[in-house]
Amino acid sequence: MGATKTDYFTDSQNELAVLAKALGHPARIAIMEYLLKVDTCICGDIVNELPLSQPTVSQHLKELKNAGLIKGSIDGNSICYCINEPGLEKIKGFFEHITTHLEKKRNECC
């Protein structure tokens, strides 16, 4: 026990869960917000923007990258990170799906 039973669920459900889980930490929300704010890829500066140590930030960046929410490319000495749109589209699609469903039938309910 203790481990998530991923094989009991569909690929789509697992995929969405991975994306959501990656955003399930304030530091990773902060990273995404920062990448949005600066409006381009950001090359070597993210550590200074967060109240966490360098190894910890590096770990959070890795998780966002593994989930497909950001991408990073080597730029000389530092690394350029930016938002990976396909990953975002996937999870955004989930919420759009939910909302359109809700708009259709929001009667006979609690």
Next chain:
Amino acid sequence: MGATKTDYFTDSQNELAVLAKALGHPARIAIMEYLLKVDTCICGDIVNELPLSQPTVSQHLKELKNAGLIKGSIDGNSICYCINEPGLEKIKGFFEHITTHLEKKRNECC
């Protein structure tokens, strides 16, 4: 160490992280999808829809409720669960914010 340093981040960042984290498990995605599919509140039936034990499902429902993504009201013997729109609106807003930002400036990048 080991505990998330929530007090280092803004309320908004923590709030979004809580919502995302609640969706960060395939069983909880499955619950949300089921609530959408049946199109009304669902009163006592959720356990049979998931490949997990009753206590585990109950725990996942509790987490979704705590995060504000669903709401449950007692209906005699069983409990009626349905989607809680305000919670969904919050996290949906985050993705809309991201997309509008991305549409504006997707140049000079990786």
Next chain:
DNA sequence: TGTTTATATTGCAATATTACGATATTGTTT
């Protein structure tokens, strides 16, 4: 009242996450 049905809570074991110091790696600069 006693039994059944639906859901919640408790307690606990297995596993995962979070955080960081120490160290490694890789490119840049002198």
Next chain:
DNA sequence: AAACAATATCGTAATATTGCAATATAAACA
């Protein structure tokens, strides 16, 4: 080549999550 800068990885401690058996609770029904 040596020193420096930026980032990654390793190792490990603290804490959180996942899952379930056992048990509790509460309403419905015989």
